Amino acid sequence: MKKGRFIVLEGIDGSGTTTHSNKLADYLKSKNYEVIVTQEPSEGPIGKTIRDYLFHGWGSPAVHALLFAADRVEHTEKVIKPLLERGVIVISDRYIESSIVYQTAEGLDTCWIEEINKFIVEPDLTIYLDVDPEVALDRKKGMRDTFERVEFLKKVRRIYLERAKDKDYPIMNTNRPIEVVHKEIVRCVESYLSR
Ligand SMILES: Nc1ncnc2c1ncn2[C@@H]1O[C@H](COP(=O)(O)OP(=O)(O)OP(=O)(O)O)[C@@H](O)[C@H]1O
Ligand SMILES: [Mg+2]
Numbered sequence: 791m792k793k794g795r796f797i798v799l800e801g802i803d804g805s806g807t808t809t810h811s812n813k814l815a816d817y818l819k820s821k822n823y824e825v826i827v828t829q830e831p832s833e834g835p836i837g838k839t840i841r842d843y844l845f846h847g848w849g850s851p852a853v854h855a856l857l858f859a860a861d862r863v864e865h866t867e868k869v870i871k872p873l874l875e876r877g878v879i880v881i882s883d884r885y886i887e888s889s890i891v892y893q894t895a896e897g898l899d900t901c902w903i904e905e906i907n908k909f910i911v912e913p914d915l916t917i918y919l920d921v922d923p924e925v926a927l928d929r930k931k932g933m934r935d936t937f938e939r940v941e942f943l944k945k946v947r948r949i950y951l952e953r954a955k956d957k958d959y960p961i962m963n964t965n966r967p968i969e970v971v972h973k974e975i976v977r978c979v980e981s982y983l984s985r
Pocket of ligand 2: 807808809883
C-alpha cells in the first residue's frame, strides 16, 4: 500500500533536474517531511551499464529503451516502492517521461515504450523543466554523452513540451536564475501537497 508521494523532475540534459531535485528535497526536509532523492539512470548495476553505454556512444535506440526500462523496473521495485510504502516523499531526477521523450526522439513509438514500462509506479506529480538547449549545453560544458547534441536536444525539448501540455504537467522555465525557479517549484509542490 502506497502512503508516500512520488514527485518527478524531467527536462533535457542540463535543464537543472539534479539541481532542483536536491534543492526541493532540502526545502521539504526543512519543513519536516521525510524525503529521499533518487535518479535515473539508477545507482544499480543496469544504471551503471547505461552510463557506460551512453558515454561510449554505441547507441541503438531499441537497446537504450530496453536498458532504461530494465533499470526502471529494478529501481522501482528495490528503491521507489519500499520508500513510498514507508510514507516517504520520493523525488526522482528523471523517470518514465525521459524514456518516452528521448526514445521517441530517436524514432521509436510511444506504445512500445509504454508497454515495456508497464511495471512503473505512476508519479503523483511530474514537473517539466524547460530550457533553451544551447543554454543547457553551455551550462554543462565538460564531457558529453550520446544525447548531448544541440540538434537532438531541440527535438527532445519539442517532444517534452508537447507531452507536458498534453498531460498538464507544470512547466518551469529554467532559463531564469536558480533561486527564482526553485521558489516556483516550491509553490507548485506545496500547492500539490496541500490538496
Ligand atoms: N537556472 C540556472 N541558472 C544557471 N545555472 C544553472 C541553472 N540550473 C542549473 N544550472 C547549472 O547548470 C549545470 C547543470 O545543472 P544540473 O546538473 O542540475 O542539470 P541536469 O538537468 O541534472 O543535467 P544532466 O542532464 O547532466 O543530469 C549545473 O552546473 C548547475 O549549477
Ligand atoms: Mg543531472
